Amino acid sequence: MSLRWEEVVVDCRDQVALSRWWIEVLGWEVVDADEDETELRNPEGGATILFANVPEAKTVKNRIHLDFVPDDQDAEVARLLALGASRVDVGQGDESWVVLADPEGNEFCILSAR
Incomplete structure (x- = not known):
């Protein structure tokens, strides 16, 4: 049996704006996007970060x-x-x-x- 880490999912209110912010921070690239989600990956490979729209705002510590x-x-x-x-x-x-x-x-x- 094997297990591979695929992605970290970040719930957010505005996945377009937040993913753009993280692109600026990390220098990563968009590998997939639609109206509800944007997925970023390091150009060197590895696991991704998926920003997904949700209706509620963050309220407590991660x-x-x-x-x-x-x-x-x-x-x-x-x-x-x-x-x-x-x-x-x-x-x-x-x-x-x-x-x-x-x-x-x-x-x-x-x-x-x-």
């Missing part, structure tokens, strides 16, 4: 989130804030990572450079 490792954490956080991300306090305290949210409030972390 139970799963994405972590990213930049070359320069401060510069990357500044870039993402300039693109429309916001800082989020999920009770992380004084940690080495920075918690941000995309324009629809989905949390993600920018870890310290490795």
Whole structure:
């Protein structure tokens, strides 16, 4: 038996706007889209992110989130804030990572450079 990770699905109110934001953030490309969903993939391959329209807005902290490792954490956080991300306090305290949210409030972390 084998199991392969295919995609992460992000529920959102406006999949077109949110997927465009993540394209700007990650430099990924659209591999499939229709009026309800947009799927993005890293040009180098791997699992995808599927943005799917849902009628309700996000109301609580994510139970799963994405972590990213930049070359320069401060510069990357500044870039993402300039693109429309916001800082989020999920009770992380004084940690080495920075918690941000995309324009629809989905949390993600920018870890310290490795």
